[in-house]
Amino acid sequence: MSERKEQWLEELIRLTEGDEKKKTDKQAKILEAAIEIFAEKGFAATSTSEIAQKAGVAEGTIFRHYKTKKDLLLSIAGPIASKLVAPFLARDFAKVIDLPYEKADDFFRSVARDRLRFARNNEKLIRILIHEVPFQPELMEQMKAMLTEIVAARMKRVVEHFQNQGQLIEAPPWRIVRSAASMFIGMIIFHVILAPDFPFDDDEEIDRTLDLLMHGISGRKA
Numbered sequence: 001m002s003e004r005k006e007q008w009l010e011e012l013i014r015l016t017e018g019d020e021k022k023k024t025d026k027q028a029k030i031l032e033a034a035i036e037i038f039a040e041k042g043f044a045a046t047s048t049s050e051i052a053q054k055a056g057v058a059e060g061t062i063f064r065h066y067k068t069k070k071d072l073l074l075s076i077a078g079p080i081a082s083k084l085v086a087p088f089l090a091r092d093f094a095k096v097i098d099l100p101y102e103k104a105d106d107f108f109r110s111v112a113r114d115r116l117r118f119a120r121n122n123e124k125l126i127r128i129l130i131h132e133v134p135f136q137p138e139l140m141e142q143m144k145a146m147l148t149e150i151v152a153a154r155m156k157r158v159v160e161h162f163q164n165q166g167q168l169i170e171a172p173p174w175r176i177v178r179s180a181a182s183m184f185i186g187m188i189i190f191h192v193i194l195a196p197d198f199p200f201d202d203d204e205e206i207d208r209t210l211d212l213l214m215h216g217i218s219g220r221k222a
Contacts, residue, residue: 029055039124104162
């Protein structure tokens, strides 16, 4: 088991542990197998028999811990969305936001680098969220609440700060946040999910994406 794999599996097991009992070795194997197959094939195309076979347990063992396959999915994606992603944004991401950046592009560069690193360290879990959030109302509501109540609120404050300094155009902060998020999320999804073997230099790619964000794609000079 690779170091990175051990990290995300141990983190998931920790997050999904109830206060009243610890995960058994079989439950850990079920979670690991489910993550691997959900990330590769998606929820709909995965059967519990496949998960059981990969985990080395009887299929009935899965149903002793999870009533349905969807319960198994939610036991993975729900805690990741609410306890891994959201607290990371609320706590560690706040450190990025609260640093005294003098230039707006330095701030956005730091955010992009931070999110790219996070996505790489949690590739399989991110892949599951991307696959399943649009089709699982419970997950969709969690993600919407996280984005509006945590991310948007913090980013609005930062955008207004740089607008007051004249570094960003006068526009609704949500529109600037949406533009930045679209470009950086697109960059991350392409390089981490869609084309992970595509060779590129992180810093250069972030700089070029940031240049497009700050100056657009027009070849005309102002």
